[in-house]
Amino acid sequence: LSPLLTPNPLPGPLYARLTSLVLKYHEFTATRTAYIHTLHLRYGPVVRVAPNEVAFASAAAVKEIYCSNGSGYDKTEWYDLFKVYDRRTMFTTLGKSEHAKRKRVLADRYANSNIMKGGIMEGIKERARTFRDLCEKRGKEAVDLYVILHAYAFDCVTLHLFHPHSTNSLTDPKDSEIMLEVTFDSSLQNRLLSHYSPLLHKLLNSFLSHILHLKPRETPLADNFVLNTALQTATFPFTLLHRLHHDLPPSASASLDQTDKAAECLDHMAAGIDTTGDALCFLIWELSQPSSMQYQRRLQEELRRPADDNTPIEKLPYLDAVVMEGLRMFPAIPMSLPRYCPKEGRKIDGYEIPGGTIVSCQAYSVQRLGHGGVFPEPERFWAERWLRSEGETQEEFEERDRERRRHFFAFSQGGRGCIGKHLALAEMKCLLREVYSRFTTLPDPGMRVEEMEMADLLVSSRPAGQRCLVRFEKLES
Numbered sequence: 225l226s227p228l229l230t231p232n233p234l235p236g237p238l239y240a241r242l243t244s245l246v247l248k249y250h251e252f253t254a255t256r257t258a259y260i261h262t263l264h265l266r267y268g269p270v271v272r273v274a275p276n277e278v279a280f281a282s283a284a285a286v287k288e289i290y291c292s293n294g295s296g297y298d299k300t301e302w303y304d305l306f307k308v309y310d311r312r313t314m315f316t317t318l319g320k321s322e323h324a325k326r327k328r329v330l331a332d333r334y335a336n337s338n339i340m341k342g343g344i345m346e347g348i349k350e351r352a353r354t355f356r357d358l359c360e361k362r363g364k365e366a367v368d369l370y371v372i373l374h375a376y377a378f379d380c381v382t383l384h385l386f387h388p389h390s391t392n393s394l395t396d397p398k399d400s401e402i403m404l405e406v407t408f409d410s411s412l413q414n415r416l417l418s419h420y421s422p423l424l425h426k427l428l429n430s431f432l433s434h435i436l437h438l439k440p441r442e443t444p445l446a447d448n449f450v451l452n453t454a455l456q457t458a459t460f461p462f463t464l465l466h467r468l469h470h471d472l473p474p475s476a477s478a479s480l481d482q483t484d485k486a487a488e489c490l491d492h493m494a495a496g497i498d499t500t501g502d503a504l505c506f507l508i509w510e511l512s513q514p515s516s517m518q519y520q521r522r523l524q525e526e527l528r529r530p531a532d533d534n535t536p537i538e539k540l541p542y543l544d545a546v547v548m549e550g551l552r553m554f555p556a557i558p559m560s561l562p563r564y565c566p567k568e569g570r571k572i573d574g575y576e577i578p579g580g581t582i583v584s585c586q587a588y589s590v591q592r593l594g595h596g597g598v599f600p601e602p603e604r605f606w607a608e609r610w611l612r613s614e615g616e617t618q619e620e621f622e623e624r625d626r627e628r629r630r631h632f633f634a635f636s637q638g639g640r641g642c643i644g645k646h647l648a649l650a651e652m653k654c655l656l657r658e659v660y661s662r663f664t665t666l667p668d669p670g671m672r673v674e675e676m677e678m679a680d681l682l683v684s685s686r687p688a689g690q691r692c693l694v695r696f697e698k699l700e701s
């Protein structure tokens with residue numbers, strides 16, 4: 225993009241044509257998502273946010289950027305920030321063909337049919353019961369959901385990756401230490417500086433770490449846990465590790481060494497902790513508010529029907545609506561997923577975008593702004609929007625539902641969308657079922673509203689206060 229004038233000037237603030245400093249300021253202060261959303265509210269679904277960067281917030285742009293030719297445009301070097309053991313994983317490959325090769329090898333372990341198999345579902349349910357028992361034991365004392373939900377997500381993802389070498393951080397303090405190390409990461413500014421200015425980062429490294437306490441990402445416990453566990457060859461057939469050790473096609477077997485396998489596992493483990501943990505945390509917090517008590521009651525009704533104890537989770541429509549609405553309002557990865565516009569340039573959402581421009585959509589905005597009122601009253605938590613409303617025919621409902629799902633971007637879309645989606649949904653639903661078939665949840669009066677505001681990390685966001693105190697009141701049996 226030319227810095228000042230283009231024949232088809234893009235909407236956006238004037239300064240964004242000249243400098244990326246304002247955008248970077250918001251990245252460094254963990255407010256990028258909210259800043260871009262404010263720009264969308266002001267300028268519409270297409271906004272230039274920096275001289276070479278444009279943000280979009282429409283279903284048409286999602287389709288073009290993330291789904292054209294299957295997996296959309298190539299990723300930018302932003303993803304170098306997520307390299308593991310200095311290797312590229314499926315998530316950090318930039319180009320399409322390299323990504324497709326890796327995905328072919330791993331995808332079957334994440335298929336819904338594999339997740340719904342006895343081994344994984346039983347394991348998830350068992351962990352949800354452990355979670356429930358811990359909450360029950362606290363009696364009238366508040367539970368810090370932020371920590372305990374990260375523990376639950378950690379134990380579920382390691383089940384899928386490594387069982388029987390999975391963790392038990394909900395009850396074992398040694399495993400809990402690994403989870404806490406990953407969860408309370410505070411490396412945002414240090415990592416951003418290393419990305420934008422490696423030289424400055426090198427010069428200031430010890431000042432940043434020791435004086436400003438802006439540490440690099442260091443997770444020695446998690447690194448060692450995965451390096452050691454990934455050597456295990458006796459694992460359950462449903463695990464990713466089993467696939468990596470025993471079921472790889474010969475071509476993939478030759479190209480993946482032990483470090484690649486460990487890197488892939490560590491990446492998936494990290495991808496599965498904060499995301500599912502925070503999505504559940506924001507959702508339970510919302511359901512606990514007085515304004516959402518009606519949704520909590522309706523959910524309890526569905527889950528407490530006697531016959532429903534054995535109903536498969538995918539057959540509980542209100543539970544599904546609550547989870548969808550939670551992920552719409554509080555997507556754990558709410559931020560821009562940056563891609564390069566292909567070199568010949570493309571027309572996106574009515575604008576000619578030159579090749580090499582960084583383009584992106586962010587779930588937070590796509591799921592609020594939807595054209596044509598696809599999400600009426602977008603700031604209101606309203607689970608019923610996902611259900612057929614009174615007076616609506618089945619055809620009308622299906623058409624509206626298709627439109628809503630075109631605007632559902634919490635797991636991204638296309639070939640590079642979340643591979644762990646079915647696992648995450650199963651974890652979320654099993655946990656909510658255990659909680660709301662037995663308890664009412666209420667916010668602890670000691671919590672301040674600001675503590676649950678969104679604080680950005682590199683792509684995911686977490687509650688700013690890094691705690692979420694909730695009380696569990698037992699329902700009459």
Ligand code: HEM
Nearest residue numbers: 314315492495496499500503557561635636640642644648
């Ligand atoms: C509510 C929970 C989750 C949400 C909202 C979520 C969201 C996402 C999103 C938006 C992406 C695309 C990121 C990008 O393009 O930069 C992604 C990718 C990915 N997710 Fe998830 N995720 C969740 C849970 C999980 C879980 C449980 C796993 C399990 C291992 C997982 C593994 C991955 C992996 C490996 C990728 C990279 C896929 C690829 O590049 O092909 N995610 N996720």
